[in-house]
Amino acid sequence: MLSCWFFAQTAGLGPVAEIDGSAGAQNPANLGAKTPLHPFDFGQYLFKWALCGVRPQFWRTLALAEGWVMPRLLNGFRAKRLAPMFGFAAVAALSVLSGCYSEPHFEPNAVFRFRVEAETDQDQAKAAEAVNALVADWFGTPDRPQWPAIAETTAATDSLLQVERLNRAAGPQRSDREDNHYGLYRELCSNCHGLTGNGRGPTAMFLDPYPRDFRPGWFKYKSTKRGSRPTRDDLYRLIKHGIPGTSMPAFAAIESHEHDKKKNDDLDAVVDYVIYLSVRGEVERLLLYEVANDEGLLEGARARMSDQPAGSATTEVSSSSQATSTTETSNVSTASNAAPVVAQPVVIESTFEIKAKEVFVDVLSKWAGSQEQVVNAQLPAWWNEPAEHADAIAQGRAIYLGATAACANCHGKSGGGNGLVRDYDDWAKDGTVRAGIEPADRAALKPYLAVGGLKPVPISPRDLRLGIYRGGSEPADIYRRIVQGIEGTPMPAVALKPDNPQGLSEDEVWQLVAYVMNMKAEVAGAIPAEGDVASRENVDEVQP
Amino acid sequence: MKVSMSWLKFGLLLAGALCSTFGANSVIAQEWADLKMTFVYDGKAPAAKPVDASKDPLCLEDGNKIVTENMVVNATNGGIRYIALSLDVKDASKLKIHPDLAKASADKVLLDNVKCVFVPHVVVMRSGQTLEVKNSDKTGHNANFGFFKNQAQNVTVPSGASKDLKIEKEETAPTPVECNIHPWMKGYVIVKDHPYVGVSDENGALVIKGLPAGEELKFRVWHENQNKAISEVTINGKKEKWDRGYVTMTLKPGENNLGTIKLAPERFK
Numbered sequence: 162m163l164s165c166w167f168f169a170q171t172a173g174l175g176p177v178a179e180i181d182g183s184a185g186a187q188n189p190a191n192l193g194a195k196t197p198l199h200p201f202d203f204g205q206y207l208f209k210w211a212l213c214g215v216r217p218q219f220w221r222t223l224a225l226a227e228g229w230v231m232p233r234l235l236n237g238f239r240a241k242r243l244a245p246m247f248g249f250a251a252v253a254a255l256s257v258l259s260g261c262y263s264e265p266h267f268e269p270n271a272v273f274r275f276r277v278e279a280e281t282d283q284d285q286a287k288a289a290e291a292v293n294a295l296v297a298d299w300f301g302t303p304d305r306p307q308w309p310a311i312a313e314t315t316a317a318t319d320s321l322l323q324v325e326r327l328n329r330a331a332g333p334q335r336s337d338r339e340d341n342h343y344g345l346y347r348e349l350c351s352n353c354h355g356l357t358g359n360g361r362g363p364t365a366m367f368l369d370p371y372p373r374d375f376r377p378g379w380f381k382y383k384s385t386k387r388g389s390r391p392t393r394d395d396l397y398r399l400i401k402h403g404i405p406g407t408s409m410p411a412f413a414a415i416e417s418h419e420h421d422k423k424k425n426d427d428l429d430a431v432v433d434y435v436i437y438l439s440v441r442g443e444v445e446r447l448l449l450y451e452v453a454n455d456e457g458l459l460e461g462a463r464a465r466m467s468d469q470p471a472g473s474a475t476t477e478v479s480s481s482s483q484a485t486s487t488t489e490t491s492n493v494s495t496a497s498n499a500a501p502v503v504a505q506p507v508v509i510e511s512t513f514e515i516k517a518k519e520v521f522v523d524v525l526s527k528w529a530g531s532q533e534q535v536v537n538a539q540l541p542a543w544w545n546e547p548a549e550h551a552d553a554i555a556q557g558r559a560i561y562l563g564a565t566a567a568c569a570n571c572h573g574k575s576g577g578g579n580g581l582v583r584d585y586d587d588w589a590k591d592g593t594v595r596a597g598i599e600p601a602d603r604a605a606l607k608p609y610l611a612v613g614g615l616k617p618v619p620i621s622p623r624d625l626r627l628g629i630y631r632g633g634s635e636p637a638d639i640y641r642r643i644v645q646g647i648e649g650t651p652m653p654a655v656a657l658k659p660d661n662p663q664g665l666s667e668d669e670v671w672q673l674v675a676y677v678m679n680m681k682a683e684v685a686g687a688i689p690a691e692g693d694v695a696s697r698e699n700v701d702e703v704q705p
Numbered sequence: 706m707k708v709s710m711s712w713l714k715f716g717l718l719l720a721g722a723l724c725s726t727f728g729a730n731s732v733i734a735q736e737w738a739d740l741k742m743t744f745v746y747d748g749k750a751p752a753a754k755p756v757d758a759s760k761d762p763l764c765l766e767d768g769n770k771i772v773t774e775n776m777v778v779n780a781t782n783g784g785i786r787y788i789a790l791s792l793d794v795k796d797a798s799k800l801k802i803h804p805d806l807a808k809a810s811a812d813k814v815l816l817d818n819v820k821c822v823f824v825p826h827v828v829v830m831r832s833g834q835t836l837e838v839k840n841s842d843k844t845g846h847n848a849n850f851g852f853f854k855n856q857a858q859n860v861t862v863p864s865g866a867s868k869d870l871k872i873e874k875e876e877t878a879p880t881p882v883e884c885n886i887h888p889w890m891k892g893y894v895i896v897k898d899h900p901y902v903g904v905s906d907e908n909g910a911l912v913i914k915g916l917p918a919g920e921e922l923k924f925r926v927w928h929e930n931q932n933k934a935i936s937e938v939t940i941n942g943k944k945e946k947w948d949r950g951y952v953t954m955t956l957k958p959g960e961n962n963l964g965t966i967k968l969a970p971e972r973f974k
Binding site for chain 1: 761795844848849851853856857858859860861862863864865866867877878881885888933934936949950974
């Protein structure tokens, strides 16, 4: 029973109140208003605690408690014997309902710090501490997001997101009397992507592929060039439609409601918040890298720490943002509320802060400039002419098997993803290969896992015969995957004319697209047995 | 008290005099130094391991045999190949650079794919230069660059083709480059704002030319298979600490030969 409850909590199946089946739990506003500690946070906390070294004791205790409770329940309700259980329940309820709410904080990027420590062969605790303090000052906490107001970045910021709307997705989930929802990120995203956007939410380790870690700023499926940030539309589309073939569900249900214009920006608010988490995470990453590699900056950072106790700026700022909110009616007892987020001025004096500003400006310009990086993908005229399209499929097949595109090397001759490669994506390599650890070496992995890295899972070339395309099933999506490759993965960009005389022409890429999209039909009824799909033996026949 | 004050004044005068003399000198003529050293494996040379490349027969044509390149030690003289020593400066614009080297060459820097290995295994280039990724093989390759400060790239290079990449920024650490089609293929690219990087050859010999003489220079040593940084070396029989792989030295004009630098097997994985 207890473990069922625990599982329900950690797997995010529902808030505590749902255990007794009360319909009121459906409305997150009730929860936000009544319980200072949001049940989901509590579940997450328990989950972390269970996973962090005390696991055996935790489970043993849980089993003991359950072994004691269950027979008593089954023997009927004899109040005398049940007395201790009521005590237990009372303590649990008290701890939940009373003031044990501690404001959640963004998790420092321990895996990246691990990588930097390996690279520099030096403990980076001081650097991490300084960077985390600055990032907290500039970006706030999960309940109270902030955005640094830096004059040079105003235009970029305005074109990228609505800072004041960040409160919609931030904080615990809650809603107001007009049924505007707040805390959307925690309601919809953080179970998998984590409070910090580090792709390490409570359910992350059970998913394959792992949820995206937003912090490095790498995104796979977008209309822009490899190495560029996605556009807002790209993110919006992924969140709205989900990612087929992965655990990422579609959130079309929270999109605009024709009858209620006020709710129109729920999905946009989530996009804002994802960008916020990504910018915040990338600034943390890049700044830590700079500080770790430049002792001068570290001195500046230390000086900053000593004359400005960590968190002081945060407190100051949050009190001012609360001041603006007093006029609004709020039914939420937590610090986070419906007050719009206001960009806050930040102190930029030391070399460390100047470097942080440089990094922030750099990261922001990448995001704000993504629209200019969109890869043009114009369907050729023949696409809708059946006869010509059929020809294109035949030619596309030759290109697929040919040496120039070399698709079959990884995706296999029949498209089953059974090529040569056993490899990992860049998110897995970040804390392993880049830190000098072989991902398949279980003993060597231990320190990486100890700092919270997810167990590296090999990445496979897509089985193209299934017709499930993660990045979208429009021809233009496939076209972009081919000409740009997929960021963060071994999928390379094809060689293209005129830049590369031996490469494919644009039309040839479209022929390849036509063939790839026809593969499902090609193999329908002729999909080889399971063994053939799994084995990587038939690669030699692939060779041109 | 009076005595100490006069000593202080004397000291200040002396310091002033020294400064002016040295300052004048540096204006008149900057002298240049060449740095040489040889890295030797202090133990039995480990043999290179063969790579199973049977899945791509084109890699094995003409009896080609592929071996791992992460630890290349000369069986005859113990020289360690692919050790890189690079000058560590925060701001290369303030660095005195030999006039011949002041501007990066306009030529492209070549990274070739030959018989299913990257050639050279460790590429050295300057920021702003163009890296030409070439494929001299019959089979197709890709080159996946894990740049940190530059834009990460992953390009397909068909047989006989080449692809130019402009590398704009300095990279703090050597950047790995992989061919994902042939998982054993791994190389490194070192990108610096200055020309002062040396990579040891098949005899373990490393040379950096045209360094500014007479001033303190900080270098960092690196090898892809190092077990943490190379923090302890034996130079001509004498043990020395190179804290985290860093070594500071002031060079005299002309040739500076550090001699033989022995590295213990435990310095490597």
